Each structure stands twice: as structure tokens, then as C-alpha cells.
Amino acid sequence: MKIAQIEAIPFAIPYRKPLRFASGEISAANHVLVRVTTEDGIVGIAEAPPRPFTYGETQRGIVAVIEDIFAPQLLGLSLWQREVAAERLARTIGNPTAKSAIDMAMWDAWGKSVGATVTELLGGYSDRLRVSHMLGFDQPEAMVAEAEEIREHYGINTFKVKVGRRPVQLDIAIVCALRERFGADIELYVDGNRGWTASESLAAMRQMADLNLLFAEELNPADDVVGRRWLVRHLDIPFIADESATTPAEVTRSILDGAATAISIKTARSGFIQGRRVLHLAEGLGVEVVMGNQIDGQIGSACTVAFGAAFAHTSRRAAELSNFLDMCDDLLTEPLRITNGELRVAQGNGLGITVDPEKLQRYRLN
Ligand code: MUC
Ligand code: MG
Numbered sequence: 568m569k570i571a572q573i574e575a576i577p578f579a580i581p582y583r584k585p586l587r588f589a590s591g592e593i594s595a596a597n598h599v600l601v602r603v604t605t606e607d608g609i610v611g612i613a614e615a616p617p618r619p620f621t622y623g624e625t626q627r628g629i630v631a632v633i634e635d636i637f638a639p640q641l642l643g644l645s646l647w648q649r650e651v652a653a654e655r656l657a658r659t660i661g662n663p664t665a666k667s668a669i670d671m672a673m674w675d676a677w678g679k680s681v682g683a684t685v686t687e688l689l690g691g692y693s694d695r696l697r698v699s700h701m702l703g704f705d706q707p708e709a710m711v712a713e714a715e716e717i718r719e720h721y722g723i724n725t726f727k728v729k730v731g732r733r734p735v736q737l738d739i740a741i742v743c744a745l746r747e748r749f750g751a752d753i754e755l756y757v758d759g760n761r762g763w764t765a766s767e768s769l770a771a772m773r774q775m776a777d778l779n780l781l782f783a784e785e786l787n788p789a790d791d792v793v794g795r796r797w798l799v800r801h802l803d804i805p806f807i808a809d810e811s812a813t814t815p816a817e818v819t820r821s822i823l824d825g826a827a828t829a830i831s832i833k834t835a836r837s838g839f840i841q842g843r844r845v846l847h848l849a850e851g852l853g854v855e856v857v858m859g860n861q862i863d864g865q866i867g868s869a870c871t872v873a874f875g876a877a878f879a880h881t882s883r884r885a886a887e888l889s890n891f892l893d894m895c896d897d898l899l900t901e902p903l904r905i906t907n908g909e910l911r912v913a914q915g916n917g918l919g920i921t922v923d924p925e926k927l928q929r930y931r932l933n
Contacts, residue, residue: 568646568680572604573638573669575615575630578930582893586862587704589731589762590810591620596864596894599629600922600931601668603676605646611676612922614866615668616835621810622663629665637662637669646677653840663813663836664861670838671870671918678917685870686912689839689877695911696875699725699754699885700892701860704732707744714745714753717889722908725754725885731762731786735771746778754885755779758809759786765794769801781884782829782857785809789826796825805829805855813837815844822852829854832881834870835861842874850880858886865897869913869920876912886910898922898930 577599585594599615617624640655652673656666671685678685686694700723702710710728717723726745730738738757745755757780759768768786782805789795789811799806808827812818813836821827830849834842849856858875861867868888875881888910891897900923903910913919 568677569606570603570642570644570646570673571606572602573633573641574602574604575633575665576600576602576927577626577630577932578898578927579932580864580897580930581895583895584893585703586701586890586893588729588758589760591618593862596862597626598864599626599633599665599668600866600898600927601633601672603669603672605676605680609676609679611672611674611679611917612866612920613668613671613675613870614864615664616861616863616867617664618861622661622836624662624664629662632659632662632665633669637665641669646673646680649673649677649840667834667836667838667841670840671834674839675917682916684912684916685839685873685918686877689843689874691877692879693876693882695909696858696872696882696888697725697885698723698888698905698908698910699727699857700889701727701729701758701887703729707741710741711744711748714749718749718753721889721892721905723889723905724752724908727784727887728755728757729760730757730771731759735763735767739771739774742775742778742780751779754781756782756784757786758784758807760810761785761788763787765791765798768798772802780804782807784831785811789821792824792826799825799828807831807857809833809859814841815848818845818848819852822854830856831859832856832874833859833861834874835863835867839870839874846878846881855884856881857884858888860887860890862890864894865891865899865903866920866922868903868910869918872910872912873918896926896930898926
């Protein structure tokens with residue numbers, strides 16, 4: 568069970584259509600496949616999706632930090648020593664996605680070694696999650712049409728609408744159009760990716776007060792310390808901290824400061840080991856969580872559902888698991904399938920997924 572090799576393999580898969588939101592745009596999955604191989608030949612996998620505009624990590628940076636800094640510190644550790652690995656990785660500040668992919672690949676390998684799924688190892692609460700679909704920036708008609716298609720094909724009834732543009736009226740019109748088209752048949756919430764000011768956010772939320780929204784997420788920057796607290800205090804729905812609260816310390820500060828009243832957990836940036844700490848902290852503080860999406864491919868989505876299905880608290884709300892639908896292709900032998908609005912945990916030990924060698928050959932960059 569000792570780690571013999573850690574590989575970081577960059578790959579690129581184009582998107583069918585770009586996903587646009589207030590802090591960036593994605594038109595290709597320039598991700599890194601991380602493989603942890605043990606001395607007895609067990610291979611664990613995970614993927615690292617860099618989001619330079621949010622966390623500063625890049626594809627080349629992830630490969631370099633894994634090869635030069637992280638891998639040499641972990642070789643020879645046993646898969647039973649995940650806390651030792653986490654402690655060594657934590658000595659380096661930042662690089663959340665690189666660290667998380669190593670952590671999750673270790674759990675995948677551990678599950679394969681002991682004959683259990685990662686969901687069972689983490690908590691074993693369920694075998695599936697309801698899915699929420701993210702609607703990126705577009706004109707109102709196109710966003711309503713996308714929601715229609717997603718409901719029809721995949722049975723998804725929860726939508727997160729990207730907002731944060733100026734003039735704010737355009738985004739408000741889209742949320743109104745979605746509610747008008749689908750009535751009470753869908754759940755809706757909004758995510759601003761820090762695009763608005765506190766006062767723009769409150770004015771917009773007041774105009775959407777009758778639309779029965781579930782949550783508002785990261786509408787303005789958390790660094791607007793007083794403005795953010797003022798905004799959250801004036802809302803009567805939970806306010807999700809996403810990119811502003813990714814570690815246990817940031818979550819504690821956000822909730823105690825009144826900068827948020829709910830938390831997004833993304834396995835891409837917390838892995839399973841930190842994700843579990845954030846989750847239990849949120850439970851202890853008494854706030855809701857949503858399983859978020861760092862615009863993961865299918866490997867990352869398999870990680871999210873494996874984690875989210877493991878616990879009651881992460882299973883309550885629909886999880887953001889459908890961004891991989893925007894990709895032209897992926898690396899898995901057996902693609903993930905969303906049916907009846909749900910994604911099931913892949914069957915098989917560890918994460919239950921396998922990389923198709925031909926696809927990896929086609930899309931890898933080195
Ligand atoms: C979200 O919830 O903000 C966009 C970039 C990223 O890292 O996550 C997203 C979705
Ligand atoms: Mg967000």
C-alpha cells in the first residue's frame with residue numbers, strides 16, 4: 568500500500584459551448600489527470616481543474632508543483648497515512664486543486680486496495696445525489712431554452728443561474744423568465760461570482776423577492792467586509808460563500824462574521840480530507856451546504872458525487888454535477904449518466920471509474 572509514483576498528466580478537451588460567468592469563461596477543459604500508483608500496482612486517479620481567474624492555479628503550475636514539490640514528499644507513505652500526506656501538503660500555502668487531486672487519488676487507490684467504494688469509506692449514506700444544472704451567461708431566450716432541454720433530457724429540476732452582469736436588469740429578467748416559464752416545477756438560485764457591489768446585489772435581490780429563490784451565492788466580494796455583512800443581514804434566504812470560504816478557517820470566519828449563512832463544498836479544491844473538515848464544521852455551525860462544481864470533468868464529478876452521497880448533510884440539496892455535459896468528450900471508459908435528475912455513485916471499488924487509455928492518448932498534452 569506504499570505510494571511508488573505520483574503522475575500529473577495535462578490534458579485538453581474542448582467544450583461544445585463556452586461557459587461564461589462574472590469571473591471568467593471556460594471553452595476547454597485544460598485539466599490535469601493525477602495518478603497515484605502503489606508498490607503493488609494499484610492505481611488511484613483524480614483530476615485537477617485549474618481556475619486561474621479564481622485561485623491562481625494554472626495547468627502548467629499544477630504539473631510543476633506536483634512533480635517538483637508534492638510528489639517527492641509523499642513517495643513511500645502508505646495509503647493508510649492520508650493525514651500525514653495532508654499535513655505535508657499543507658506546509659505549502661495555496662495550490663488547493665493540486666493538493667486535492669492527490670488526496671482524492673489516494674482515496675481511490677485505498678478503496679481499490681481494501682475493496683470498498685470511497686462513498687462507503689467516507690460515510691456510506693446514499694448511492695446518489697439530485698443534480699442541479701448551472702446556466703451560464705447568455706440572452707434570456709437561450710437560457711430558458713437550455714433549461715427546457717436539460718429538464719427534458721436529464722430530468723433536472725434545479726438550476727443555478729449565473730448573475731453579476733451590468734446592467735443588473737438583464738440577469739433579473741432571466742431569472743424572472745425562468746420562473747415564469749416553469750412556475751413551481753423548478754428550484755432556482757443565483758450565483759454572482761463577485762460581480763456586483765453590495766448595494767447592486769441587494770437591489771437585485773429585492774426585485775427578485777417574489778421568485779422563491781433557494782439561495783444567493785457570492786454576489787459581491789467578501790473583501791467588501793462591511794458591505795457583505797450588510798447585504799447578508801438584509802436577505803431572507805441563505806447566502807452561500809463559495810470561492811471566498813474554501814478552508815475550515817475561512818468558513819469559520821465567514822459564518823461568525825456574518826459574511827455568509829451557507830457553504831459550497833467543492834471536492835476539486837478541498838479533496839475529501841479537507842472537504843470532510845469543512846462539512847463537519849458547517850454542520851457544527853448549523854449552516855446548510857451545497858455540493859458545488861469547479862467546472863469539473865467526469866472524473867471530478869465522480870469525486871463530487873462519491874463525497875456528497877456519503878453524508879446526510881451533503882445529500883439534502885441538489886448538487887452541481889452537470890458541467891461535464893458541456894464537454895465534447897471525456898476520459899472515462901464508462902461515461903457518467905444523469906437520469907431522472909440524479910447522478911449515481913459509480914459502481915466499483917474506490918471511485919468506481921476507469922480512464923480509457925485511447926482517450927488519454929488522444930487528449931494528453933505531454
Ligand atoms: C461557481 O459556482 O462559481 C465558476 C468557476 C469556478 O471555479 O466555479 C464556478 C462555478
Ligand atoms: Mg459559485
